[in-house]
Amino acid sequence: xxxxxxxxxxxxxxxxxxxxxxEKAKDNNQSGRISILKNVLMFFAFAxxxxxxxxxxxxxxxxxxxLIGDNLKKIEQYKDLTFEQRYEVxxxxxxxxxxxxxxxxxxTAVILMPPASVVFPKDGQTDFKTADEGQSITxxxxxxxxxxxxxxxxxxxxxxxxxxxxATHVAIANNWGYEKLKYNVSGPRPKHHILPINNPPAQx
Amino acid sequence: MIITLAQHIGCFLxxxxxxxxxxxxxSGNFSFFEKLGFGFPLGFGIITVLMFxxxxxxxxFNLINLLTASVILIIAFNSAAFKRKARKDILSIKxxxxxxxxxxxxxxxxxxxxxxxxxxxxxxxTAKTLFWQPLAYDTLTGYDYMAKVMAAEGVIKxxxxxxxxxxxxxxxxxxxxxxxxxxxxxxxxxxxxxxxxSILFLSLIVIFYTFLKKYVTHTNAVFFTLLMVITPEMLAxxxxxxxxxxxxxxxxTGIISLFLWLDKGDRKYLYLGSISLAxxxxxxxxxxxxxxxxxxxxxxxxxxxxxLKDIKSWKPLILPGIITLLPFISWQLFISKSLGVTNSNVFxxxxxxxxxxxxxxxxxxxxxxxxxxxxxxxxxxxPIVLIINIKYILKDxxxxxxxxxxxxxxxxxxxxxxxxxxKAFGYALRSMIFSSFKRGMxxxxxxxxxxxxxxxxxxxxxxxxx
Numbered sequence: 001x002x003x004x005x006x007x008x009x010x011x012x013x014x015x016x017x018x019x020x021x022x023e024k025a026k027d028n029n030q031s032g033r034i035s036i037l038k039n040v041l042m043f044f045a046f047a048x049x050x051x052x053x054x055x056x057x058x059x060x061x062x063x064x065x066x067l068i069g070d071n072l073k074k075i076e077q078y079k080d081l082t083f084e085q086r087y088e089v090x091x092x093x094x095x096x097x098x099x100x101x102x103x104x105x106x107x108t109a110v111i112l113m114p115p116a117s118v119v120f121p122k123d124g125q126t127d128f129k130t131a132d133e134g135q136s137i138t139x140x141x142x143x144x145x146x147x148x149x150x151x152x153x154x155x156x157x158x159x160x161x162x163x164x165x166x167a168t169h170v171a172i173a174n175n176w177g178y179e180k181l182k183y184n185v186s187g188p189r190p191k192h193h194i195l196p197i198n199n200p201p202a203q204x
Numbered sequence: 205m206i207i208t209l210a211q212h213i214g215c216f217l218x219x220x221x222x223x224x225x226x227x228x229x230x231s232g233n234f235s236f237f238e239k240l241g242f243g244f245p246l247g248f249g250i251i252t253v254l255m256f257x258x259x260x261x262x263x264x265f266n267l268i269n270l271l272t273a274s275v276i277l278i279i280a281f282n283s284a285a286f287k288r289k290a291r292k293d294i295l296s297i298k299x300x301x302x303x304x305x306x307x308x309x310x311x312x313x314x315x316x317x318x319x320x321x322x323x324x325x326x327x328x329x330t331a332k333t334l335f336w337q338p339l340a341y342d343t344l345t346g347y348d349y350m351a352k353v354m355a356a357e358g359v360i361k362x363x364x365x366x367x368x369x370x371x372x373x374x375x376x377x378x379x380x381x382x383x384x385x386x387x388x389x390x391x392x393x394x395x396x397x398x399x400x401x402s403i404l405f406l407s408l409i410v411i412f413y414t415f416l417k418k419y420v421t422h423t424n425a426v427f428f429t430l431l432m433v434i435t436p437e438m439l440a441x442x443x444x445x446x447x448x449x450x451x452x453x454x455x456x457t458g459i460i461s462l463f464l465w466l467d468k469g470d471r472k473y474l475y476l477g478s479i480s481l482a483x484x485x486x487x488x489x490x491x492x493x494x495x496x497x498x499x500x501x502x503x504x505x506x507x508x509x510x511x512l513k514d515i516k517s518w519k520p521l522i523l524p525g526i527i528t529l530l531p532f533i534s535w536q537l538f539i540s541k542s543l544g545v546t547n548s549n550v551f552x553x554x555x556x557x558x559x560x561x562x563x564x565x566x567x568x569x570x571x572x573x574x575x576x577x578x579x580x581x582x583x584x585x586x587p588i589v590l591i592i593n594i595k596y597i598l599k600d601x602x603x604x605x606x607x608x609x610x611x612x613x614x615x616x617x618x619x620x621x622x623x624x625x626x627k628a629f630g631y632a633l634r635s636m637i638f639s640s641f642k643r644g645m646x647x648x649x650x651x652x653x654x655x656x657x658x659x660x661x662x663x664x665x666x667x668x669x670x
Contacts, residue, residue, distance in 0.1 A: 068328035
């Protein structure tokens with residue numbers, strides 16, 4: 001066999017082999033097989049992309065560290081709290097006050113609520129959380145969420161409420177409200193309290 | 205406690221089956237993951253429509269009559285589907301190909317990495333959602349408050365709207381999907397309604413991935429699912445029991461389903477799209493913008509294919525069009541005639557040109573859209589993808605692009621038309637853009653991510669790399 005012929009045969013064989021390899025690669029691709037090297041390289045490439053997103057972009061950094069990270073830590077910290085205690089963690093004294101009203105009044109109660117000037121006095125001395133987007137006891141709708149089905153009337157909006165004269169209880173706040181009762185309160189007068197308007201609560 | 209848990213699971217299972225049955229009524233050919241993703245959202249849609257129906261016939265709803273009606277619908281929908289000879293399709297469980305053909309050689313490490321990160325994010329946000337009660341102002345004075353009262357009184361027009369002692373806020377008069385879904389949780393005896401929001405968010409993730417897989421590889425799909433999920437503001441809001449994230453599910457599935465009908469010619473997606481867009485506006489009335497965006501997409505397709513004057517092209521759209529608009533019209537009539545609430549002073553009733561307002565709006569919207577604190581890199585990657593895909597912009601998924609731009613501009617136009625009073629919070633343009641508009645952009649995010657992922661160049665890049 002001539003050298004030219006042998007060379008032609010070798011080239012032909014190479015072409016055939018590479019064609020078979022291409023077909024094999026296509027088969028592998030279609031059958032879903034991924035080479036180990038590609039797999040590992042792409043794994044690290046995407047890991048770097050994710051790391052860059054997480055570290056270099058403020059929004060994604062916040063998602064990772066604060067939204068997810070800090071919240072999971074808080075959940076672990078508070079995991080033994082009851083349903084009501086979790087509300088108190090987030091809403092502070094505002095919730096505690098409303099919860100006390102709820103636990104000491106019937107569902108049919110009409111509650112006289114303190115005015116904003118009493119809840120948030122000018123000297124700033126108050127146990128109530130400062131109004132945050134209206135999330136305070138001075139907001140009738142917000143408070144009603146916790147006290148429903150009780151009705152609320154506010155001292156500083158009494159002209160607007162036909163229920164004012166039907167109030168059954170007074171929500172005492174920062175010592176305001178005792179003067180609204182139709183009886184004298186003997187003994188200690190807590191700063192915050194809930195009392196029926198007409199008759200003193202039954203003594204235990 | 206076990207009996208109570210079983211009761212809760214039973215109630216939610218009926219909701220899920222109601223949703224799946226509605227899918228079966230449309231077609232027997234939905235995949236396993238499509239049923240998994242749509243089951244709860246459609247199921248909650250059915251429950252809240254039933255609540256509305258009971259309201260219209262002056263019957264108080266409760267858990268028993270809602271579940272009974274749902275079971276009747278499950279039987280009716282599946283019977284109709286079986287009559288259509290879809291029994292074999294409906295009852296068969298199709299194992300996904302990737303599971304059937306699994307082998308160690310096909311393990312995709314980048315996919316596992318991204319799925320792991322996605323799993324961690326989902327776990328974290330779900331834990332946050334379920335651990336804390338509803339706390340956001342909008343939900344305590346609106347959606348969840350309305351839900352509690354609806355569950356207690358069995359009516360939509362309830363005591364919070366009473367003239368003697370009204371305690372409703374504007375959000376209590378939003379369409380009933382969100383409050384109704386939350387109310388269902390309370391009717392089941394749960395102390396908190398946050399599970400509903402969690403379920404809807406998880407459903408969005410399942411459907412986003414499933415719909416993406418119709419066009420792209422698994423690696424591409426998981427990358428863009430992760431990108432969509434970690435949109436900072438949207439992820440944060442998903443844990444707060446608000447109305448935006450539930451709406452995102454229906455807006456996304458509505459637009460993409462319509463697109464799938466246009467692209468693949470499968471009529472089940474036309475009906476699924478119209479039902480989804482109907483439920484989008486059943487969650488928030490401003491979802492009407494996305495119905496118009498869907499209409500723009502259909503209009504573009506008709507113009508492109510010279511079918512605008514062809515009556516045969518319009519016929520299949522009549523029933524879906526009615527389905528889509530019916531909830532919006534019904535609810536607007538209900539709130540004005542029955543609840544006595546109107547939104548008549550929110551918008552300026554005529555077109556006008558105010559250069560100062562336009563300039564202020566442009567600046568504010570630009571600021572919001574460019575903020576990576578709100579949307580991450582989505583609005584930065586989008587123009588990059590448009591540029592690298594420039595050769596195919598007018599050839600591939602142009603209809604979807606039409607929907608994206610229509611939705612964005614129509615939604616922004618809505619804020620231009622608002623009658624902004626003084627500078628008081630809640631009405632000034634600035635405060636509306638930084639609160640309401642910012643959240644209103646959420647439905648567009650998954651659609652943009654979907655477009656980016658399935659665009660020709662991005663798809664081919666992912667196919668080359670792994």
